[in-house]
Amino acid sequence: MKHKRVIIVSAVIFGLMAAGAGITYGTHKGEIDSIIADVNQKKQLVIDSTFERKGYTTIYDKDNKVISKLISQNYTYTSLENIPSNIQNAFVAIEDKDFRKHGAISIKGTTRALVQIFRNKGEAVQGGSTITQQLVKNVFLSNKKTLDRKIEEALLAMDVEHKYSKDKILEFYLNNVYFGRGNYGVETAAKGYFQKDIKDLTLSETAFLAAIPNNPSLYDPITNKTNTLKRRNLILKAMLDEKYINKVxxxxxxxxxxxxxxxxxxxxxxxxxxxxxxxNAVKDLMKYDGFKFKYEFKSDVDKTKYQKKYSYTYSDYDKRVRAGGYSIYTSIDMSKQKQLQNSVDSGLSGFTGKDSKTNKYNVQGAAVSIDNATGYVAAIVGGRGTDDEFNRAFLSYRQPGSAIKPVLVYTPAFDNKYHPLSRVVDQYIPGGPQNDERTYFGSVTLRYATEMSLNTIPYILMTRLGPNKLMPYLLNMHFTGIYKEDYNSIAAIGGFTKGTSPVEMAGAYSTLEHGGGYAETTCVRKMTYQDGSIIVKDQENLDRKKVYTRESAYMMTDILKGVLTEDYATGHKLALANGQIAAGKTGTTSSNKDGWFCGYTKYYTTVVWVGADMPEEISNLYGAVYPGHIWKDYMDKIHQNLKPIEFKKPDTVVYKYINPQTGEKVDYNSGLQDMFSKPILDEIEEEKRKAEAAARAQKEAAYRESEPQREKEVEKLLEKYESQSYTSVDSIQAIDSLRDSINYLIGQIIDIDKANLYKDRLDKRTAQLRPSRDKWENVKKDQEKQQQLEIERNNSEAEKLNNQKELLREQQELQKQKEQQQKQEQADILEKEKEAAGSVQKVQSFSADTNKNDSDFQNAVNDAVSKISKVDNQKLASVLKQAVQDKILLLK
Structure with missing residues (x-):
């Protein structure tokens, strides 16, 4: 009865699938055609040699020349006759107990799987596969549990069952099943976990091995042995139930x-x-099989949980790749690889100290170079020399120092309405970072702050914009060392819990060169498996996703050019030879433990790190010294025959005048210009327009809300106006003022009909009051006329009085002038008399023996006579003349 029910349910499901086939094909024609083509291609590979695993994975350079072959030393293919029945029965009992009874597909298992697919909207969440289907999946397909994979699996399984016997299929299966830790096939697993041949395993060991393939991570014998033992017991119970073994x-x-x-x-x-x-290949294979990579986490607990899953999965796939069967075509340019290694080695040749235990250099370096034309990595160096297996370029996470500022703070700031000449005050921040040499420059532009590598400015910007807004920029470029604790402003200058790797930094700087578009930093341009599966499609250029706007990326690039060209900038000695145009940034951590230089041209992006494996202070380690010189040496050499190319400015980057004091855009020629993002300017204008519209709308809403109050006020004042009368001249102004106020308020009424009614009442009362008003208006005019006449009379009297006053003032002025003239004349007379007396005294001062013909005496006499002649007092003049004559007579 139960068996009948299963058949009926299966028939119904397959019937529904058949009924919908026409519609499905019409809707998903391209996808279905792709599945059929893929199946037909793989059918050509259903031959004996396909099921005997290749013994190596090959890695090629950009010219498809072999770089390395990873040979699986322990893989052994074993025929079924040499595989003990216990291992055969263990797998059949637990994986497919009706294996020898049904065809390629189990109706019961497939029905169960299909039900789950429909319940989960096309995603398969559980098995139902026969051993034949599992063989097909292991050899031809990925681990993705999707409907199209299940269809391919079923179709290929039918082909395999058509070509091979059950014994041969089981032999293929047991030689291809994966036992974790790089072990494929039962013989390999027996030697890998027990160092025994498969024929020498006990029943318990056989079941233990058979437990692993269901989930090599969950049932890993090394890390999860308890789980493996539980499943071993489950397998033994299945073997007992199927009568493969007895109770003893x-x-x-x-x-x-x-x-x-x-x-x-x-x-x-x-x-x-x-x-x-x-x-790269491992991650590509994980992605191919549906692993969901994560870079952002709700909490550190969430991150730890993910990392544990990632670590298990990565380790599993790493062993699969190394076990053989894959062809990995890379973008590595071996000539540039050699040059980058030489530049690192020669640049650090002065550091000769080595660790006595590891024989590794104490001071290490790593570098990554990306071909900007394609986005692929062209060269990668993980340390000094070629004997060190530890690849620091992607395995070593270190504090990035100031090298992080452009990609974490400044470029995102440009996305958020800042621009190169935006000003921020560089000053001491209590509890915050300090600038080099503890110097501060006051209000500075972002351009200057970047070129000088100031620490305060990015710290302030990150505080303003918020870590929650800026940190996702790094996550979107797949930075994996970000923790919740890093969401603080100190990250703006490179203060991270774990840090960043040279590969991550190269990817970020390459994103700036590519106008804000990020591509995974990889060297794998193509990857295939021995069955013909294409894990990674060959494409000339990597796909990119937008991280920064094109405008922001270009403005950052323009600033970073200044780091190499401005005399005061941190990288001013690192400009490339032959006028090659480049942009770059230095990075130095506290106590000189890490040094970075990240720079790019239109051709290549190269990042260099220098430091010790265990962070320690290194003398004279600055971003512009060892890392910068390595960068320049390598970049100069690979650009020798390349024409300098300027970075392309987007049309949406525009130049505007700026207020030098505030850094704000102005609409007049200030003599200072810099770049702006037109979309950002448009956004600002749109926000301004919306704000103004919102303010108007709010004002209008408030105005409408106050309409009843205005109507009430008009009604009140109208009633008052209608009760008024002109009773005096003084009443004219009061009543007219009331009328004008009412008229104004009526103009503010939104309801036109009501406003007209109020206006009619106002005009009616105004007309009624007009005769009375005209009467008092005439009285007012008469009063004003009389007042004018009185004013004119008063003005006439005042004018006469003013004339009299003016005449008296003129007489007094004349008298005063006369007296002053007399005083001056008297003073002149006295002065002449004084001068004459003085000249006479000079004549008398000559000694008695002076000859009267002496020239000096004669000059004195002549001067005295001249001055005496000007004296008006004749009596005094006579006395003075006599005194001169007397002196003359006394001389010889």
Whole structure:
């Protein structure tokens, strides 16, 4: 009865699928055609050799020349006749107990899986696959649990069942099933976990191994042995139920202690290129199989949980790639790889100290160079020399110092309405960061702050804009070392919990060069599997997603050009040779523990880091010194035959005049210009327009709300006006003023009909009052006329009085002038008499023996006679003349 019900349900489901096939094909024709084409391609590979795993993974350079082959040393293919029945029965019992009874597909299992697919909107969440289907999935397909994969799986399984016997299919399956930790096939797993041949395993060990493939991470014998043992017991119970073993063997096997004896196969040594290529390939394979990468987390607990899952999955796929069967085509340019290694080694050759235990240099360096034309990594160096397997370029996370400022703070600030000449006050911040040498410059532009690598300005900007707005810029460029604790302003100058890697920094700076578009920093341009599956499609240029606006990225690039060209800037000695146009930024952490230089041209983006593996202070380590010189040496050499190309300015970057004091845009020629983002300016204008419209709307709403109050006021004043009468001249102004106020208020009434009614009442009463008003208006005019005549009379009297006063004043002035003249004349007479007496005294001062013909005496006599002649007092003049004559007579 139960079996019948399953058949009926299955028939119904397949019937519904068939009925909807026409509609589905019409809607998803392209997808279905793709599935059919993929299946037809893979059918060509359903041959014996396909199921015997290749023994290596090959890595190629950009010219498709082999860089390295990763050889799987321990893989062994074993025929079914050499595989003990216990291992065969264990897998059949737990994975597909009706394997030898049904065809390629189990109706019961497929029905269960289809129900789950429909419940989960096309995503398969549980199995139902036969061993044949699992074989197909292991060899031909990814681990994605989607409807199209299930369809391919079923179609290929049918083809395999058509071509091979059940025994051969089981042999293929047992040699291809994955046991975790790079172990494919039962023989390989037996040697890997127990260092035994498969024929020498006990029943319990056999079931233990069979437990792993269901979920190699969950049932990892090393990290989750308890889980593995539980599933071993489940498998033993299934074998008992299917009568493959008896109760005695079951009890004995359950009680048996599992003792692992892991083998350590010698793996080929990684170098900087292969380790990075494998890392990229592993992530690509994870992505291909549907792993969801995350960069932003609700909490550190959430992040820890994800990292644990990521670590398990990554380790699993890393071993798969290294186990063989993959072709990894990279973008690595071996000539540039050699040059970058030489530049790092020669740039740090002065540091000769080594760790006595590891024989590694104490001072290390790492560098990444991206081909901006394609977005792919052209060269990657993870340390000094080529013997060190530790690739610091992507495995080492260090504090980025000031190198983080452009990508975390300044470019995002431009996205948020700042511009290169926006001004911020550089000053001491209590509890905040300090500038180099503790110097502060007051109000500075963002352009100057970047060129001088000031620390206060990015700290202030991040405080203003908020870490929640700025940190996502790094997350969108797949920075993986970000923690919740990093959401604070000190991150603006490179203060992170974990830090950043050279690969991440290269990706971020390449994003600036590419107008704000980010591409995954990878060297894998194509990746295929031995079955013909294309894991990574070959494409000339990497796809990019927008992180910054084009305008902001260009403005940042223009500023970073100044870091290399301005005499006062931190990188002014690192400008490239032959006029090659470049942009860059230095980075130095506290106590000189880490040094960075991140820079780019239109051709290449290169990032260099220098420091010690265990952070320590390094003498004279600054971004512009060792990292900067390595960067310049490498960039100069790879640009030798390349024509300088300017960074392309978007049409939407415009120049505007700026107030030098405030940094704000002005509408007049201030003599100072810089860049603005037109979309941002348009946005600001639109916000201003909306704000004004909102203010008007708010004002209008408030005005409408107060309409009843205005009507009430008009009604009140109209009633008062209608009760008024002109009774005197003084009443004219009061009543007219009341009328004008009412007229104004009526003009403010929104309801036109009501306003007209009020106006009619006002005009009616005004007309009634007009005769009375005219009467008192005439009285007022007569009064004003009389007042004018009185004023004129008063003005006439006042004019006469003023004339008299003026005449008297003139007489007094004449008298005063006369007296002053007399005084002056008297003073002149006295002065002449004084001068004459003085000249006579000079004549008399000559000694008695003076000859009267002496020239000096004669000059004195002549002077005295001249001055005596000007004396008006004749009596005095006579006396003075006599005195001169007497002196003359006394001389010889």
């Amino acid at each position: 063997k079951y009890d004995s096997a359950v009680k048996e202690e599992i003792v692992l004896k892991l083998s350590q196969p010698e793996l080929p040594k990684d170098n900087y290129v292969t380790s990075f290529a494998i890392d």
